[in-house]
Amino acid sequence: xxxxxxxxxxxxxxxxxxxxxxxxxxxxxxxxxxxxxxxxxxxxxxxxxxxxxxxxxxxxxxxxxxxxxxxxxxxxxxxxxxxxxxxxxxxxxxxxxxxxxxxxxxxxxxxxxxxxxxxxxxxxxxxxxxxxxxxxxxxxxxxxxxxxxxxxxxxxxxxxxxxxxxxxxxxxxxxxxxxxxxxxxxxxxxxxxxxxxxxxxxxx
Numbered sequence: 001x002x003x004x005x006x007x008x009x010x011x012x013x014x015x016x017x018x019x020x021x022x023x024x025x026x027x028x029x030x031x032x033x034x035x036x037x038x039x040x041x042x043x044x045x046x047x048x049x050x051x052x053x054x055x056x057x058x059x060x061x062x063x064x065x066x067x068x069x070x071x072x073x074x075x076x077x078x079x080x081x082x083x084x085x086x087x088x089x090x091x092x093x094x095x096x097x098x099x100x101x102x103x104x105x106x107x108x109x110x111x112x113x114x115x116x117x118x119x120x121x122x123x124x125x126x127x128x129x130x131x132x133x134x135x136x137x138x139x140x141x142x143x144x145x146x147x148x149x150x151x152x153x154x155x156x157x158x159x160x161x162x163x164x165x166x167x168x169x170x171x172x173x174x175x176x177x178x179x180x181x182x183x184x185x186x187x188x189x190x191x192x193x194x195x196x197x198x199x200x201x202x203x204x
Contacts, residue, residue: 006052009033053121058085080121084153138202148202
């Protein structure tokens, strides 16, 4: 289990929190739990890049689950959310899922269903984190390019040969080759095929 794979439990019911903690820790998950949304937000402030997933009670006295979900989205926190509720309604569940919740599970919780959902949520979060990290790395490489190099890179990734790029830009083919060499070096790839794959993967 990754150090960053934390399951955050937010539920005002002490017994529920204790039961979920015991269940999840027995399966090897790292748990951090809170009795209220306010306690959670104090621990995970706006500038904190929390990693993992959230098990979130729908009905809480200080801030309900949907409000917590909304605030997380506003803060740019993209951790998967699994809602728990003993008072769930269809419209509420639909709203939560439309806003990006991973699942909506009614209490009393089916343990195997919850465990499977947590496993999937953490895997989704890791996959998303990898994609975002790779995208940012590619963006940083692109920022090294000059305006002309970006222009030529776009043409290369569109499949245009050097001769066509030279004609389109009104420059010599040799100049295009020099730009192409610098582009490959700055983008840290060996050839145009790798460049196309890099740009394509980062945009998915």
